[in-house]
Structure formats: C-alpha cells, structure tokens
C-alpha cells in the first residue's frame with residue numbers, strides 16, 4: 600500500500616494533497632481533503648477515474664464536484680479504508696509535529712495540538728473520522744500559514760546574511776582598493792605579494808613583478824593642474840585594468856604615480872611582453888578635454904621588470920624591480936628594463 604510505510608512518505612503525501620487542493624477552487628474543507636487525499640494516495644481507482652473525468656471539463660474543481668466525488672466514491676468506503684486513512688493522517692501529523700518541533704519555538708504550540716490530534720485519531724472510532732479530518736484540516740491550514748511565515752522569515756534572514764556578506768566583502772575590498780585608480784593599493788599589493796611568496800612557481804616559471812612610473816608626471820601636474828594629474832592617474836588605472844588579463848595577475852598603485860603588476864607563474868619574456876604592451880598603450884592614450892574633446896595631453900611611462908629569485912623576500916624583489924625602473928628612466932624613459 601502506498602504511503603503507509605514511513606513518516607517521510609506520509610509528509611510527502613500531505614504536501615502533494617495540499618498542492619492538489621491548491622489547484623482547485625473548492626474550499627479547503629474535510630470533504631475536499633478526503634477527495635484529494637484519496638486521489639493522491641491512489642487507493643481508490645474509481646475515484647481517480649471520476650476525478651480525471653471532471654478535470655477534463657472543469658479545470659478547477661468546485662465545491663459541488665468535490666461533494667459529488669465524496670458522496671459517490673468515498674462516503675460508502677469500508678472501515679478498513681477509513682482506518683488506513685486515519686493511520687496515514689496520524690503519521691502525517693506525527694511527522695509534521697516532529698519537523699515543527701525541529702523548526703523551533705514558534706511551532707511548539709502547534710506540535711502539541713498535533714500530537715493530541717493524532718492520539719484522538721488513534722483512539723476514536725472511524726465514525727468520528729470526518730470530525731477529526733476537519734480539525735486536522737484546520738490545523739493543516741494553520742501549519743501552512745505558520746510554515747509560510749517561517750519560510751519568509753528564513754528567506755529574509757538569508758537575504759540579510761547575504762547582504763552582510765556582500766557588505767563585508769566590499770569593506771574588505773575597499774581596504775585594499777585605491778579609490779582614485781580603482782586598482783589595488785599598496786596594502787592590497789603587499790597582501791597579494793605575501794600570498795604569492797607562499798606559492799612556489801610552477802615548473803619552468805617564475806613569479807614576476809613589473810614596476811611602472813609615469814614619465815615627468817610633475818610636469819603634467821605643473822602644466823595642467825593637480826586635477827588633470829588625477830585624471831591621468833585614473834585613466835592609467837583603467838588602462839592597466841583592461842590591458843593586463845594574465846591569469847592570476849594583479850594591478851596595484853604602489854604610490855604616487857608608480858604602479859605595479861604582479862604576474863604569477865610567469866617568465867621574464869612574458870613579463871617584458873606585458874610591460875611593453877602597457878607602455879605602448881599608454882603612449883597611444885589621449886587625454887581629451889571633457890567638453891571640447893580636444894586632445895589635451897599624451898604621456899609615456901617607464902618600467903622595470905624583475906622575476907623573483909629563489910628565496911627572495913618582497914622587499915628585495917621590489918627593490919630590484921625599482922632599480923630596473925630607475926635604469927629605464929636613466930637611459931631615456933619610455934622604455935622597459937629587465938633587472939639583472
């Protein structure tokens with residue numbers, strides 16, 4: 600016999616019965632419940648046939664149809680079937696009372712009520728089943744709204760937690776983010792470098808660092824104003840974000856007009872290629888007047904590349920890249936130098 604074995608099955612049955620009741624316009628009452636219960640349980644073949652027959656012409660069965668189905672196919676059913684329904688109801692109530700108890704305090708009162716109800720179902724004769732069905736139905740309705748409220752509460756809590764998680768993540772990112780250029784700040788770079796230094800490079804690769812510095816940036820500030828200088832920094836930040844797409848790469852503003860690119864598991868050749876790409880794109884960048892769109896200035900940058908030597912710490916690694924950058928500046932700017 601279907602649905603008589605376990606509480607899980609009984610609860611599953613109840614859910615299916617409620618879903619079916621929802622699909623029809625008949626009132627939520629014991630008659631509708633009994634009809635839908637029998638239909639879902641599949642224990643009354645003639646009822647199912649009649650039910651299906653009616654749904655062909657009446658998509659949402661009315662009270663009248665439910666009463667008719669009840670009178671013609673259920674009212675006269677034997678005691679054994681009544682007992683079976685009673686047993687299943689009891690299991691459903693017990694199962695639900697247990698899960699309600701698990702759900703928390705709010706469901707506590709309801710749990711007690713269900714326990715009492717299932718006892719009543721157990722001890723009374725089948726002639727009182729209709730009455731108990733009615734009570735059970737009322738309680739089921741109460742449970743439905745309480746469960747819906749609980750679900751809404753859980754969903755609201757989940758949304759709150761999600762929002763908190765997002766806020767926390769954003770706050771974490773903000774700590775590591777340079778507001779002007781929208782790339783990582785010095786702190787973010789330190790953090791990333793720390794992580795990278797704990798990660799051995801893959802065979803045949805080395806972690807690489809590119810230090811970049813805008814050429815004659817002081818002259819830009821002096822000639823066009825500090826605000827224009829800021830715009831240039833912001834534009835370079837965007838250019839770097841768009842130009843450096845290597846897996847696991849990091850772009851950061853090291854300070855002032857100096858930027859850094861971290862390239863994990865790279866080679867000197869790849870690092871030089873990335874630095875050249877950025878240098879050329881920067882050279883091609885045109886800063887325009889906001890209103891007239893006229894090109895106001897162009898710029899160049901110099902870069903120093905250093906791949907991490909075995910056992911080298913962050914300070915020594917940055918110092919070698921900086922030294923290469925200094926060489927690039929010394930030998931004429933607008934170029935890339937490799938560290939020794």
Ligand SMILES: Nc1nc2c(ncn2[C@@H]2O[C@H](COP(=O)(O)OP(=O)(O)OP(=O)(O)O)[C@@H](O)[C@H]2O)c(=O)[nH]1
Pocket residue numbers: 812813814815816817818820824825826827828829832854855856928932
């Ligand atoms: N607008 C603006 N200027 C900044 C910022 N941070 C640093 N600077 C300026 O960047 C300039 C750096 O100048 P220098 O270190 O002399 O170097 P440079 O003029 O770029 O010359 P080279 O590096 O030798 O090519 C200084 O004028 C700083 O005031 C900033 O956030 N905004």
